[in-house]
Amino acid sequence: MMLGGINPAVLIASLMVAAVPIILAAIGELVVEKAGVLNLGVEGMMIMGAICGFAAAVATGSPLMGFVGGALGGAALSVIFALLTQFLMANQVATGLALTLFGLGLSSLIGQGYVGIKPPPTARLDLGPLSDIPVLGTILFRHDVMVYVSVAAVAVVWAVLRYTRTGLVLRAVGENHDAAHALGYHVIRIRFLAILFGGAMAGLGGAYLSLIRVPQWTDGITAGAGWIALAIVVFASWKPWRVLLGAYLFGGIAVLQLNLQAAGARIPVEYLSMSPYLITILVLVIMSADKSRAAAAAPAALGKNFHASR
Amino acid sequence: MTTGDLLRVEGLTKAYPGVVANSDVSFAIKPGEVHALLGENGAGKSTLVKMIYGLVRPDHGRMLLRGAEYAPAEPRAARASGVAMVFQHFSLFEALNVAENVALGMENPPKLRELAGKIRQVSQDYGLPLDPSRMVGDLSAGERQRVEIIRCLLQDPKLLIMDEPTSVLTPQEVEILFQTLRQLSAEGTAILYISHKLEEIRALCDEATILRRGKVVATCTPRDRSAREMAELMVGTVLTPPARSGTAKGAVALEVAGLTVDSPIPFGTSLKNVSFKVQRGEVLGIAGVAGNGQDELLLALSGELRSGVDAVQIAGVGMGTAGPNERRRAGLVSAPEERLGHAAAPDMSLVENALLSGDTRKGLTRHGFIDWGKTRAFAEEIVKEFDVRTPGTWVAARALSGGNLQKFVVGRELSQAPSVIVINQPTWGVDASAAAAIRQAILDRAAEGAAVVVISQDLDELLEIADRFAALNEGRLSAPRPVQGLTIDEIGLMMGGAHGMEVAHGHA
Incomplete structure (x- = not known):
């Protein structure tokens, strides 16, 4: 089945792949923001994950070690953010922006020796007869393991936030840190761990880009994926399953744009490349149009530093 | 007398940079007693109860709970010893529902569904109706206070600290709160009641400790004193009410x-x-x-x-x-x-x-x-x-x-x-x-x-x-x-x- 030179089954399958880095980074950032911290350094942590994961995979020859390295790289960069904002009370917005710029620079420094190298290939998950189901097999069962990991991550984050005490305490800290402190919860410690988790997830997303999606190292490989991840968290009004939805929507636009180019649509390429970002802006504007509702959905202590002085 | 006291506070002192919040404060509460802590804003009442609740550590002095040394390192420890607190600025989370808010204040909360049942039970027993599934952000101030009180009651406290509980209530709600507190006191729960509203203290409390600038300036039995006497102990000067001149109203x-x-x-x-x-x-x-x-x-x-x-x-x-x-x-x-x-x-x-x-x-x-x-x-x-x-x-x-x-x-x-x-x-x-x-x-x-x-x-x-x-x-x-x-x-x-x-x- 083809529509205007595009096979819908293949399109859906490839949008699922395209969305993986955004899902991973966005679900990590969602946890961070639910704890009341606004980390704008997602882009920087992603690209650090991309290069660290790439280096680790090349050095060990194992894609698995590559993903571990990517998560560690992202988490390591997030430690800087956590120390600055949680202990030294630095402004979160400024620190996050600096983190992105720092991550972009550092990754390109580390990556100088890796340009033009091919990473060890990641095998597709062999699901036997499932992969052979027509259409459905193409869409769902011919992916690498990380596609399933990304969906599982959303499910786990959703369940933890909704059903566990850990999730409840995390939400409480993001909602009203003074009250959480008064009840005896360790606001700084919980936020620190949330930031680390967010960094690791962003790093994982970055490693997916350099190890599977592209797969090679180039400077600025993330190309704004971190910013889209940030936008998706707002788009999803801080709800995990909507992050998945949002990421597939954006992944879909990106893939469609590539496919349209390939199919020779008579729209200038630049417009198509702009479209995901344009839609990001539009969605954010629509989301924040109703001020009171946007404010009610956001964690109330988002972006505010906590100091146990009183 | 030391025996029979539920909580005894001896010589508590706490200084912050530039200000001594509490200086050598001592008092005692018996089981079932409603004890008032009276003082103006900034007299050190809040710091004192935060020390009892384990939020602030004293510089000097000691506390005895049922005769045993008591030094809670954090609110968790205080709650485990049977001390509960209702805060002045509510320690509630607006975007969470009542049951979740209650669970956050408990050490080992049961499953949310069981907890909802318990909340209904306690709210029945003490005449504090409350729906566990409602969002706290949608509740009135009086209802929010009920959430705090029920959170405390579910832990079966021996000492309940209430920091300025009536400032957000209508007179009728205050009367109902007092009946709940009297019921608790009759059941043997001691209540440490912080306020600067003298008539309330005269209506409710058995004993009062009056603080001024971090020091205990007097202890008294509120029923035996007039509100004016206590006000002057609290403020330290004689107050003159503002004078009103009957001017004609204009356009x-x-x-x-x-x-x-x-x-x-x-x-x-x-x-x-x-x-x-x-x-x-x-x-x-x-x-x-x-x-x-x-x-x-x-x-x-x-x-x-x-x-x-x-x-x-x-x-x-x-x-x-x-x-x-x-x-x-x-x-x-x-x-x-x-x-x-x-x-x-x-x-x-x-x-x-x-x-x-x-x-x-x-x-x-x-x-x-x-x-x-x-x-x-x-x-x-x-x-x-x-x-x-x-x-x-x-x-x-x-x-x-x-x-x-x-x-x-x-x-x-x-x-x-x-x-x-x-x-x-x-x-x-x-x-x-x-x-x-x-x-x-x-x-x-x-x-x-x-x-x-x-x-x-x-x-x-x-x-x-x-x-x-x-x-x-x-x-x-x-x-x-x-x-x-x-x-x-x-x-x-x-x-x-x-x-x-x-x-x-x-x-x-």
């Missing part, structure tokens, strides 16, 4: 007609068809439990929130669509409740803060340039006239104590020769002598012919200064009535009565 200076606006605040209360008139020389007092539209009313009057043109009329001219500066030009000045961040910019000096609201009426800029000399003179005039205790006008607003900053903020507005004055919570968190000075200043302006709207949660204050009285309840304003001849019961009903609370039943 209507402010008219609000059918004002209906949506709240810009998350979980805020929209104003619904609010109407009233204020004449020159008159003080209209607007009461109401916190969160019933007071903040929104101030915003709508000051011009921060726009409405229909004729919904707000200043001297007969429709100003509903005008912004704050246009309204200032028309003679309306306003002072919001939140001192730091709304009424004053915390990190700017007093001179700069004087400029921010004084420019329009006092003409402190010329061709876009600030006339610093004139501005400084204006700030100094406020400091002098309103007795603001500060090293100078170059000091940042943040550095002033609550009472002094409030005097400055109120003074800044009153010094602009206004024809209409709107003030929200003029004396919130202000010590008694500063509060008396602020009230007197308000009355003086009214006597000079200004129309005044005072929004306050302090009923005594409104009864003292207002000519007419109205109450906000869920965004609706009751019809204003003359203060003279109004009873506390009638006022309570205007404020919304008991908000569906029932009197305690069950065992008792």
Whole structure:
């Protein structure tokens, strides 16, 4: 089945792949923001994950070690953010922006020796007869393991936030840190761990880009994926399953744009490349149009530093 | 006598940089006793109970719980020892539901579904109806307090600390709270009751410890003392109530007609068809439990929130669509409740803060340039006239104590020769002598012919200064009535009565 030179089954399958880095980074950032911290350094942590994961995979020859390295790289960069904002009370917005710029620079420094190298290939998950189901097999069962990991991550984050005490305490800290402190919860410690988790997830997303999606190292490989991840968290009004939805929507636009180019649509390429970002802006504007509702959905202590002085 | 005491506090001392919050404080509570901790804002009551609850560690002194050494390192430890606390500014999470809020305050909460059942059970037993699945952000202040109390009761406390529990309640709700507390006390739970409301303490408490500037200045049995005696122990000086001069009322200076606006605040209360008139020389007092539209009313009057043109009329001219500066030009000045961040910019000096609201009426800029000399003179005039205790006008607003900053903020507005004055919570968190000075200043302006709207949660204050009285309840304003001849019961009903609370039943 083809529509205007595009096979819908293949399109859906490839949008699922395209969305993986955004899902991973966005679900990590969602946890961070639910704890009341606004980390704008997602882009920087992603690209650090991309290069660290790439280096680790090349050095060990194992894609698995590559993903571990990517998560560690992202988490390591997030430690800087956590120390600055949680202990030294630095402004979160400024620190996050600096983190992105720092991550972009550092990754390109580390990556100088890796340009033009091919990473060890990641095998597709062999699901036997499932992969052979027509259409459905193409869409769902011919992916690498990380596609399933990304969906599982959303499910786990959703369940933890909704059903566990850990999730409840995390939400409480993001909602009203003074009250959480008064009840005896360790606001700084919980936020620190949330930031680390967010960094690791962003790093994982970055490693997916350099190890599977592209797969090679180039400077600025993330190309704004971190910013889209940030936008998706707002788009999803801080709800995990909507992050998945949002990421597939954006992944879909990106893939469609590539496919349209390939199919020779008579729209200038630049417009198509702009479209995901344009839609990001539009969605954010629509989301924040109703001020009171946007404010009610956001964690109330988002972006505010906590100091146990009183 | 040491034996038989539930909690004994001996020589507790806690100092913060620049201020000694508690100095050598000692007292004791027996099981089932309702013990009052009485003192003005800043007397050290909150620090003291935070030490008992494990939030703050004392520098010196010790505590004994049932004769055993007691030094909670954190609230968890205090809760495990049977000490529970209801906070003054609620420790609740608006975006979570009642059951989740309760679970957060417990050590080992059961599954949420079981917990919901327990919440219903306890709320039945103590006459505090509450739906476990409701979002706390949608609850009234009285209902929120019930959440806090039930959270404490579920842990079967031996000592319940209540920090200023009645400041957010209507008189009827206060009566019901007292019945719940008496029931608890009869069951053997000791209650440490913090307040500066003397009549309440006389009605409820068995013993009282009075704090002033961090020290215990007296202990007494409240029933045997008059409110006046205790007030003077608490304040340390003799207080004179403000004098009211019976001036004739003039023309209507402010008219609000059918004002209906949506709240810009998350979980805020929209104003619904609010109407009233204020004449020159008159003080209209607007009461109401916190969160019933007071903040929104101030915003709508000051011009921060726009409405229909004729919904707000200043001297007969429709100003509903005008912004704050246009309204200032028309003679309306306003002072919001939140001192730091709304009424004053915390990190700017007093001179700069004087400029921010004084420019329009006092003409402190010329061709876009600030006339610093004139501005400084204006700030100094406020400091002098309103007795603001500060090293100078170059000091940042943040550095002033609550009472002094409030005097400055109120003074800044009153010094602009206004024809209409709107003030929200003029004396919130202000010590008694500063509060008396602020009230007197308000009355003086009214006597000079200004129309005044005072929004306050302090009923005594409104009864003292207002000519007419109205109450906000869920965004609706009751019809204003003359203060003279109004009873506390009638006022309570205007404020919304008991908000569906029932009197305690069950065992008792």
